[in-house]
Amino acid sequence: MQVCSYTYDCPQFSFAFTPKSEHQKSNALYSDDGLYAYFYIPGSEKFDIKIAYPKARYQEDIAQIQRSLLIKFILATLLLMSVALFFTFYSLRPIRKALRLNDEFIKDILHDFNTPISSIVLNIEMFKEEYADVPFVRRIARSIDTIMLLQNNLKSFLYHSPAQNQQVDIAKLAQERMEFMQTLYPKLTFHFELKRPLVITTNRELLTRIFDNLLSNAAKYNRSNGEVRLSVDAPYVRIEDTGKGIIDTQAVLQRYYTEQERGVGLGLHIVQKLTSQLHITMQISSTPQVGTTVTLQFPKERQGVRR
Secondary structure: OOOHHHHOOOOOOEEEEEEOOOOOOEOOEEOOOOEEEEEEOOOOOOEEEEEEEOHHHHHHHHHHHHHHHHHHHHHHHHHHHHHHHHHHHHHHHHHHHHHHHHHHHHHHHHHHHHHHHHHHHHHHHHHHHHOOOOHHHHHHHHHHHHHHHHHHHHHHHHOOOOOOOEEEEHHHHHHHHHHHHHHHOOOOEEEEEEEEOOEEEEOHHHHHHHHHHHHHHHHHOEOOOOEEEEEEEOOEEEEEEOEOOOOOOOHHHOOOOOOOOOOOOOHHHHHHHHHHHOOOEEEEEEEOOOEEEEEEEOOHHHEEOOO
16 A cells, blocks of 8 residues: 555555545545545645555455465375375384284284193093092183183283173072182182172173172282172172282272282173173272172062072
């Protein structure tokens, strides 16, 4: 505008002579009705020249600038996203390859386990026929059953097969797992109590792992000649021990957290994941050097009556 005030050769602007006013400031830009400014005319004390940029054209130019900036912004965003995706996939390639190789290796090893496990199972069956009353044979047989259970769980995970739910008598299953644990810890006293029966539709294999981990902890960290009590009172299952207790009942659920010299801090972390998967609420209360109580509350909507 200031250049045009000297040359008047600016077709995009309109020119007009206006009387001077104390409210008008020379070379100041106004925008209340389009864009315009007042400029001093040499030799004239009564008039200023008003150079205006029409409001319609001003708005059109603003809209065009906004469209241009928006297009540039979209193009820049798409370019940055393309570059980011390229580098993401490029950096993830070795990780994906390593995970695939690891997955294939585990599947191959799992397949190779079938031969020795099958051989052990056949030999144990022959031992059971001849030495059915020998305690150590029963312990080995139950341990093999646990290995088979873990193998089936690993197969389900690796091959992404859906978990099979079935109607489970919780009291019967819990008592079976307690009797198995009793064969491993003969110096401890185990008590089982059924107050109200509980039958629920759930995954039996995952639930077996929950009971095995909880009973194993109750026995492993118990005092010498201690006790483990298991009670079923629908919808609750409680496992109590007379062991060392837990100082931090929240941190003990974290992966690798342990308060004892034995163990690597995975048992209760695994239990928490499995109970969450089966929609079971778990509560832990403990007093150091007195004992620990773990309470499992099963969802009511899955409870039923065995027919």
